[in-house]
Amino acid sequence: MSQRNCFNSVPKGLYFPTERRKFVHRIFGPVPSRRLGRSLGIDVIPHKTCSFxxxxCxxxxxxxxxxxxxxxYPLEELLEELDERLSSMEVRPDYxxxxxxxxPTLYSRMGELIRRAKEMTGLPVAVITNSSLLHMEDVRRELMEADVVLPSLxxxxxxxxxxxxxxxxxxDLAEIMQGLKTFLSGYKGKVLFEVLLIDGYNTEPEDLEALKEFLDSVRVDRIQLNTVVRPGTIRELKALGSERLEEIREFFGPKCEIVASGYTSAKGKETDTEIEEILSLLKRRPCTLEDIHNSTGIPIPGLIKTLDELIEKDEITTNVFNGKTYYTTEAKD
Ligand code: SF4
Incomplete structure (x- = not known):
């Protein structure tokens, strides 16, 4: 996952304030996803437990x-919290x-979670994965339960x-690539394959040729090019320019697209208060004004006023990255 929709989880020990007090908050959103619309997240992994x-990031x-x-986290608790969260929502998520x-594939009961969440809610399930565990037969088998898989390489x-x-x-990269090939050769669901490009890291001609050769050999529905759009662990990373992205998109062929930088239509409002919604979103990741608007549906003029008030109260702050202003609950560097 990533700049590819891996969101900060609520800090350990933070509970819903009232009747939902019994749950640690593992269900988040809906958040605007560039690829899945309104996506209700199930965070099955403790903060920054990852193979990469x-x-x-x-x-x-x-x-x-x-x-x-x-x-x-116990499977039953995740399902119970999911059920409760959905029952409090006026507008159901898309995924x-x-x-x-x-x-998320590090969660050992992933297959059962996907199957039971689908049965319980009737909603499609997507899994965003960095592909690192796909050399494992049990991971491949469990992932077959998902309606959409968003692997990355x-x-x-x-x-x-x-x-x-x-x-x-x-x-091991060779094992990962072989695992991906094996999985994709048998998977019947939708595959949105992501490649995140950073100048100076993976954009040399030999990098792109090797990626293309691999992508030409597997079954995917879309190849989605991404670049850094938010601050990562190394802050001076530079986004690839649109011209360069366009060149690479053409090189990868007709299935390739540049992931659009915004969700366009919020379908409705949730029952939580606006401030709770904003803070919940910003605890997970830095967002632009547009991100927050698209996620919460709060009209821009009122949203600006609320954000200004939260800044005044030191509850949030702003960071500028690649010329864009991001709101965040984290302290400035
Ligand atoms: S380290 Fe990489 S794979 Fe792991 S959560 Fe962050 S972006 Fe996703």
Missing amino acids: DCVY ECGATTNKTCKREEF LTLSGAGE DAARAESFIKINRPHRRC
Whole structure:
């Protein structure tokens, strides 16, 4: 996951204030997803438990780099919280998405969670994965339950893979690529394949040729090009310019698209108060004014006023990245 929709989880121990007090908050959103519309997230992994430590990760440095699968949170509690959250929503989300500030396939009961969440809600389930565990037969089998899989591969050359994704020592690129091939050859659902490009990391001609060769050999519905759009763990990363992205899109062929930088239509409002919604969103990731508007549906003039008030009260702050202003609950550097 990523700049690819891996969101900060609510800090450990933060509970819903009233009747939902019994749950640690593992269900988040709906958040505007560039690829899934209104996506209600299920965060199955403790904050920054991941097999990678990507330089662009918007959730900060990985604190538990691991390839060991575990039931980090009891399955029954996740389902109970999901049920409660959905019953309080006026507008249903477009998708349930296994995501969060870590790698969701590390959740050892992922297959059962997907199957039961679908049965319980009737909603389609998407899984965003960094592909690192797809060499494991049980992970591939469980992932077959998902309606949409959003795998990623940023590099098909070991040197670039290590530089950009900073993987766990047990992650082997050749194994990952073979795991992806095996999974995609049998998977019947939709595949939105993401490649995140950063100048100086994975954009040399040999990088792009190796990626293209791999992508030409697997079954995907779309290849989605992304670049850094929010501050990562290395702050000086530069977004690839639109001209360069366009060149690469053409190089990858007709299935390739540049991921649009915004969700366009909020379908309605939730029952939580506006301030709770805003703070909940910003605890997960930095957002622009447009991101917040699209996620919450709060009209821009009122939203600006509310954000100004939250800044006045020191509850949020702003950071500028690549010329855009992001609101965040994190302190300034
Ligand atoms: S470090 Fe993990 S959570 Fe962060 S972008 Fe990379 S794969 Fe996603």
